[in-house]
Amino acid sequence: METTIPTDGVPLLELRKICKSFPGVRALTDVDLQLYAGEVHMLLGENGAGKSSLMKVLFGAYRADSGEFFSNGQPITIESPADAKRLGIAVIFQEFSLVxxxxxxxxxxxxxxxxxxxxxxxxxxxxxxxxxxxxxxxxxxxxxxxxxxLGVAQQQMVEIAKALSHHARVVVMDEPTAAISDREAEALFSVVRKLRESGVAIVYISHRMKEVFDLGDRVTVLRDGRLVQSMLATAATPDELIALMVGRAVGTVYKRQYFGEPGKVALDVRQLTTTTGVRGVDLQVRCGEIVGLSGLVGAGRTEVVRAVFGADPIQTGQVTVFGEAVTGGPHKVAAMGVGLIPENRKQEGLALKRSVHENLLTSSLWKLFPRGWYQAEKARSATKALIDSLRIAPGDPNKCARVLSGGNQQKIVIGKWLSAGCRLFIFDEPTRGIDIGAKTEIFNLIENLIKDGAAVLLISSELTEIVHVCDRAYVMREGVVSGELPRENLSEQNILRLAMHGS
Incomplete structure (x- = not known):
């Protein structure tokens, strides 16, 4: 850790060497944080950097595996939210707790x-x-x-009032402007400044660079669950902070092959606007290419693909698939050759209590048996071919999907769309919750799809995946496309720059 902050004065609250692990995941490693009265402390980091985990430890929602807590220099214990409230710590999460x-x-x-x-x-x-x-x-x-x-902004203000009624000395705000307008945000900033003037220590998590420099007194950057650097906000620039956020050595977990120029347009989105916050989005995906859709959590990526797939209504604009306008729901869109591998595969992609066999054929029965007569041997043969080609393990078609690993469950979701004859595949966070070996297999499957002439739209919060897997990428910010990056300009720094301040 490098510290460029004056060390005179005792912090109102201090965390030292905080560690937290979950099964198979090291969320926090030796993280230090000092919070001073009357200051706004900005907490930055990519998705998955450890910000939320650290705040949940601070609030007692998670119990730290190791580390120490101090209040005004005196050791304290935080093992539950009751401990945190008693110490005057309040957290305003993105999901409000109002009844x-x-x-x-x-x-x-x-x-x-x-x-x-x-x-x-x-x-x-x-x-x-x-x-x-x-x-x-x-x-x-x-x-x-x-x-x-109440509107979202009003609910947020009530949450702050509720926190202050507990005589909070430390208030944590997690992405407080993510779902409110600029005008409402200005009212929130006024409240933040009032709290600072009254001596409250504020932790402010944000992905918006303007807020960092308009409000922040100090900045701490986390990366991969570790503290990278803490500094005065006046000592940093936006580019420097972005470099700190993505400064790890980029390890290529997958080496992409390229197969020449892409073919015909598979997906054409024009001025797409939805009731879910998407505004005037244009994007295009061609056969034989992998196009990334990047941005921070809440930027509108999933909302775009849900509208494309017919799961959410389109307010204005047009979506065209292989030259035909999309006008119906998911069933009709799937029949046009589009397969969606959703972000939450267990809830939206699989029938967990059903067998591998049933899941693989759930979207292709109409194709296998157009006359409506089910033929058991033909169905078993189709399932075996998919299990073998996708290397699903175990290879038992009667195995319940629920007991398979995350990587093999993901293969089943891909397989059901392959069996349906889809030519445009939309992957929403395809490697979330799966191990590194399974990730490589998923990427190989995606590469084979485009090698065979299919088109792929890929959403991932892992910037390294976007950089190393995609031919090009669109970056979203607050419901709009803030930029498109061709392969030669595809880097983590460029993605974050577009995601955080749009230029």
Missing amino acids: PHLTIAQNIYLGREPRNRFGLIDHRKMHLDARAALEELGLAYDTHAYAAD
């Missing part, structure tokens, strides 16, 4: 409602106190309004 059918006041004081001398809830005092907590933030909300009727 929709309760009022603002009820949400702020849920579980600790003021009582009158008869032991009954003092509703008048609760609303007065809630109003006072909101006024501290410069807000004049009706405390009788239900949480379900």
Whole structure:
């Protein structure tokens, strides 16, 4: 660790040598973090760098395997959220904890409602106190309004008021502007500045460079679960921070082969706008090429492919597959030759309680038996051919899909679309949750698809995968395509630059 921050003064809260592991994954290794009163501490890192894990350890949602905690220089213990709350630590996660059918006041004081001398809830005092907590933030909300009727930005403000009503000394904000407008973000920034002026220590997780330099006093960068560097925000530039975030030696886990110029257009998306936050997206995928769709979590990548596949409605714009406009739902789109390997294969890609045989043929029965007469021997033969070509292990077609490894489950999802005769494959996080050997096999399968003339659109949060697997890539930011990178300009730094500040 390199530190370029003055060390005078005692941190309000300090974490030293924090380590946390999960089965097969080292999430945090010897991470240090110092939080000072009256400062906004920006926490940066790629997806999977360890930011959320560190904050969950800080809040007691995860128990650290090793490491120490200090408050004003004195050792403390944080083993549960109750410990964190008692110490004045509040975390505002991206998924809010408000109860929709309760009022603002009820949400702020849920579980600790003021009582009158008869032991009954003092509703008048609760609303007065809630109003006072909101006024501290410069807000004049009706405390009788239900949480379900509030916008995302308003819910966020109520979460902050709730945290302050606990007398929080440390407030963690995880991507607080991810789902709100610029105007709402300005109101949030005003609140953040008020908290800083009142002596609260703020941890602010963001992927937006403008916020880092507009709000941040200090910056800490994590990479692969380790602390890379902490510094004053005034001592850094956007390019320097991006370099720190991606500065690991890039190990090529897969060596890509190229097969000449791509063929005809398989997918043509024009000015795609959806109710799920996608705005005016243009992209194109040709046969014989792998096109990446990159961006940070929440940028709109999955929303684009769900609209392409007919799973989400298209508001405006047009999607064309092999020259034919997409107008129907997933069943019709699949019949046009499109296969979606979804981000959550267990929930959306597989019937886990069914056999390998049943899963492999679930999308191709209409093709195998166009007259509706099921032939058991023909079905078994088709399944065996897929198991052999995809090297699915174990090779027992009657094995329940639930008991297979993640890599073999992913092969089954690919196999069901191969059996259906698909020529355009959309992969959404295809290597998530699988080991390095299985990743290489998945990449080899993808390469074989394009070698045979298919087209592939690939979403991955692993920037190394986009860089080493794709012919070119589109980068998304806040629901729009912020840029397209040809193969010669495809690098982690360029992807992050487009993903974080659009240029």
